[in-house]
Amino acid sequence: MNKKVILVHGFSKNKKDMQTLKENLEKIGYKCILIDLPLTFKEIEHCSSIFEQKIKETIYSLKENEKINLVGHSTGGLIIRHFLSNTKYVDKINRCVLISTPNNGSQLANIASKLSIIFINIFKTLKSLRSESVKSLNLKHIESVEIGAIAGNKNNLLLGKLLKTENDGRVQVNSVKYKELKDFIVVPYGHKEIHHKYEIAELVNTFIENGHFR
Numbered sequence: 495m496n497k498k499v500i501l502v503h504g505f506s507k508n509k510k511d512m513q514t515l516k517e518n519l520e521k522i523g524y525k526c527i528l529i530d531l532p533l534t535f536k537e538i539e540h541c542s543s544i545f546e547q548k549i550k551e552t553i554y555s556l557k558e559n560e561k562i563n564l565v566g567h568s569t570g571g572l573i574i575r576h577f578l579s580n581t582k583y584v585d586k587i588n589r590c591v592l593i594s595t596p597n598n599g600s601q602l603a604n605i606a607s608k609l610s611i612i613f614i615n616i617f618k619t620l621k622s623l624r625s626e627s628v629k630s631l632n633l634k635h636i637e638s639v640e641i642g643a644i645a646g647n648k649n650n651l652l653l654g655k656l657l658k659t660e661n662d663g664r665v666q667v668n669s670v671k672y673k674e675l676k677d678f679i680v681v682p683y684g685h686k687e688i689h690h691k692y693e694i695a696e697l698v699n700t701f702i703e704n705g706h707f708r
Contacts, residue, residue: 496561496588496702500527500549504568504594505619506534511689512567518695527552533569538622538631542576546583553586561588563702567689568665569619571595571643572628579634589676589705591698592643593689594662597633598669599625601657635674642677642701644694645670650684662688679707 499519501512509528516526529548531541549562556562564587566574571592578584596603603623607614614621621627649655651663660667664685671678683691697707 499563502566502570514690533619563588564590567593575633590641596665596669597672599628640676645680646683646688648684677706
């Protein structure tokens with residue numbers, strides 16, 4: 495019944511970056527919707543309000559007992575959590591999966607802010623990813639919506655060498671995990687490749703159907 499999924503891309507990307515995941519989920523039987531957001535020069539709060547406006551029509555078109563699922567890669571996962579924390583449509587959401595999402599903030603964004611205030615004031619989405627900024631979003635735990643998170647631990651990107659703990663080249667594993675998650679899993683992929691793997695679509699499907707990844 496709940497076979498509709500909205501896919502949300504990450505920082506400095508657009509909906510094309512979620513095309514592979516869309517195709518993989520459609521092979522499993524889902525109907526997927528891609529959303530474009532200005533996740534480069536705008537704050538997460540601003541992008542979250544745009545996200546809600548863009549999915550209103552989809553929510554209104556749901557049948558009486560039908561719900562929709564949300565899946566986000568990287569910053570897209572924070573958009574989902576901020577949306578859930580502030581929307582009146584919570585009862586229309588089934589389950590959510592966050593892939594490589596810096597739920598506790600991005601250490602790379604922290605480093606960038608120390609190097610150049612001008613840089614992060616231009617790239618305002620990056621400014622929103624600092625640990626203090628994510629904390630200030632006041633993201634709520636919504637009891638009625640189960641959320642699972644997938645983290646990668648293949649550090650195959652240059653910037654990942656700046657991170658001291660296990661990471662996917664962009665986001666640390668310990669930033670993806672937070673205590674209110676229904677389930678959490680670590681897979682051997684890097685940040686830029688993880689959401690393009692068919693295995694990830696299978697994990698998303700398992701969580702949407704059962705509320706766990708295993």
